[in-house]
Amino acid sequence: MITSIHVTLAQVAATLVLVAIAAAVSYWQKAGLEGDIAVAVARSFIQLSAIGYVIKLIFVVVLLAAMVTFGAFTANSRAKKVPNAFWPLFIALALAATVTVSLVVALGIFDATPRFLVPVGGMVIGNSMTAAAVALNRLGDEVESGARQIEATLALGATSTEAAAPIVRKSLRSGMITLIDSTKTTGVVFFPGTMVGSLLAGASPTDAVRLQLILLWVLLGSVALAGLVAISLAYRNFFTPAHQLREPPEP
Amino acid sequence: MLFELDGVTLSRGGKVVLDGVGANLPEGASCLAGPSGSGKSTVLRLLNRLADPEAGVVRYQGADVRDRDPLELRCEVGLVPQLPALVEGTVADNIRFAASMRDLKPEVGRLLELAGLDSSYAERDAAKLSVGEQQRAMFARALALEPKVLLLDEPTSALDGAARDTVESALKDMRERLGISTVLVTHDLDQARRMADWVVRLEAGHAVAEGPVAEELPA
Numbered sequence: 001m002i003t004s005i006h007v008t009l010a011q012v013a014a015t016l017v018l019v020a021i022a023a024a025v026s027y028w029q030k031a032g033l034e035g036d037i038a039v040a041v042a043r044s045f046i047q048l049s050a051i052g053y054v055i056k057l058i059f060v061v062v063l064l065a066a067m068v069t070f071g072a073f074t075a076n077s078r079a080k081k082v083p084n085a086f087w088p089l090f091i092a093l094a095l096a097a098t099v100t101v102s103l104v105v106a107l108g109i110f111d112a113t114p115r116f117l118v119p120v121g122g123m124v125i126g127n128s129m130t131a132a133a134v135a136l137n138r139l140g141d142e143v144e145s146g147a148r149q150i151e152a153t154l155a156l157g158a159t160s161t162e163a164a165a166p167i168v169r170k171s172l173r174s175g176m177i178t179l180i181d182s183t184k185t186t187g188v189v190f191f192p193g194t195m196v197g198s199l200l201a202g203a204s205p206t207d208a209v210r211l212q213l214i215l216l217w218v219l220l221g222s223v224a225l226a227g228l229v230a231i232s233l234a235y236r237n238f239f240t241p242a243h244q245l246r247e248p249p250e251p
Numbered sequence: 252m253l254f255e256l257d258g259v260t261l262s263r264g265g266k267v268v269l270d271g272v273g274a275n276l277p278e279g280a281s282c283l284a285g286p287s288g289s290g291k292s293t294v295l296r297l298l299n300r301l302a303d304p305e306a307g308v309v310r311y312q313g314a315d316v317r318d319r320d321p322l323e324l325r326c327e328v329g330l331v332p333q334l335p336a337l338v339e340g341t342v343a344d345n346i347r348f349a350a351s352m353r354d355l356k357p358e359v360g361r362l363l364e365l366a367g368l369d370s371s372y373a374e375r376d377a378a379k380l381s382v383g384e385q386q387r388a389m390f391a392r393a394l395a396l397e398p399k400v401l402l403l404d405e406p407t408s409a410l411d412g413a414a415r416d417t418v419e420s421a422l423k424d425m426r427e428r429l430g431i432s433t434v435l436v437t438h439d440l441d442q443a444r445r446m447a448d449w450v451v452r453l454e455a456g457h458a459v460a461e462g463p464v465a466e467e468l469p470a
Contacts, residue, residue: 148332148334148336151301152332152336152337154301154325155299155301155332156325156326156348156393157323157325157326157353157396158322166338166339244302244303244321248301248302
């Protein structure tokens with residue numbers, strides 16, 4: 001049974017011999033189809049090549065979108081005290097995945113193929129999900145325990161953004177601190193999996209280290225972005241448009 | 252009339268906290284008096300739009316408060332909550348923070364003096380003050396907004412007798428010197444007699460009486 005097919009461009013080109021025979025028959029029989037055959041060959045090559053890339057891209061996009069959706073649902077279940085947290089989380093994870101995956105492709109670090117995009121995207125979404133969930137969980141706790149402080153600040157004529165600023169900062173720190181600490185201790189306390197895996201697979205230590213650095217920094221950026229976006233969108237759900245706390249402190 | 256409440260209803264967690272409250276609060280020294288759970292603090296929060304009623308209208312100087320920008324209204328009608336809630340930093344940081352809401356440059360020493368604190372408190376860590384000192388720092392912070400009205404939610408409930416007398420004295424002095432109106436929430440009818448000229452009595456979410464303190468709360 002054929003389990004996979006690998007076709008080289010030379011093999012594809014070789015089949016043009018049959019097309020040449022068809023064109024020759026047309027010419028011999030004066031059928032006048034040589035031009036149409038040439039156009040058909042050119043168009044089929046261009047169109048099928050394009051659809052091949054589209055299929056690859058759609059596969060990656062669909063898979064990453066599924067990861068983002070699942071990640072947002074999972075993080076949402078950890079942020080029960082934050083009203084309507086799903087969409088802030090979905091937008092945060094989608095943005096983090098899009099920006100970081102686009103960046104590594106644009107810089108030529110990885111090819112735009114599922115082999116690279118799916119695992120890198122998965123790492124980015126997974127770490128962003130954890131950080132955003134921790135940050136929003138902390139945000140919910142801080143708003144609950146700090147409701148008096150928030151309302152006292154609102155009572156001074158502060159906007160909801162100004163009143164929430166201290167807890168937004170604390171929550172963002174909570175979301176990022178784990179990854180920052182593991183990044184700080186990389187190579188001393190903590191040997192990350194990508195580097196170990198690359199070394200075991202026979203990569204040179206230099207290449208393994210460089211790949212690991214790229215992934216660490218990409219993750220750091222994506223986690224910061226996801227945490228910032230999730231919190232910046234989610235904290236607004238605690239307030240009305242008139243800068244009132246939806247759940248004021250107990251009297 | 253400074254504030255008018257007309258048929259004001261508000262629920263919380265499925266429980267009716269205010270039920271068709273109608274009340275008037277004139278300029279000067281007013282108070283909302285009643286037992287715990289009567290809805291006094293909730294009325295105070297409606298006066299500067301920290302909450303909006305589900306039904307009825309709250310008017311400030313004749314206009315529905317919902318027609319006012321809530322941020323401007325809160326600067327004009329300052330509220331000092333029951334428990335001190337100062338931001339991190341010194342007392343002066345807190346006063347400057349409040350003043351920044353209206354782009355004002357506060358005279359920290361003068362505001363502290365108005366609130367019954369000397370100027371040495373300016374650079375003290377707000378978190379390390381006693382509750383009574385924090386409450387007076389809250390007054391100074393609220394005054395930094397140069398409000399026309401000050402809403403005071405049980406300002407002495409967490410204080411002992413001596414600290415309560417100091418805060419009451421500072422409040423009276425502040426009101427006389429600045430000529431601002433105050434609305435005090437209290438469960439202590441003696442305090443209402445000492446601190447207000449007009450009283451609205453609340454019970455179980457209803458306004459049951461209002462009028463001059465001398466008539467409504469005879470000694």
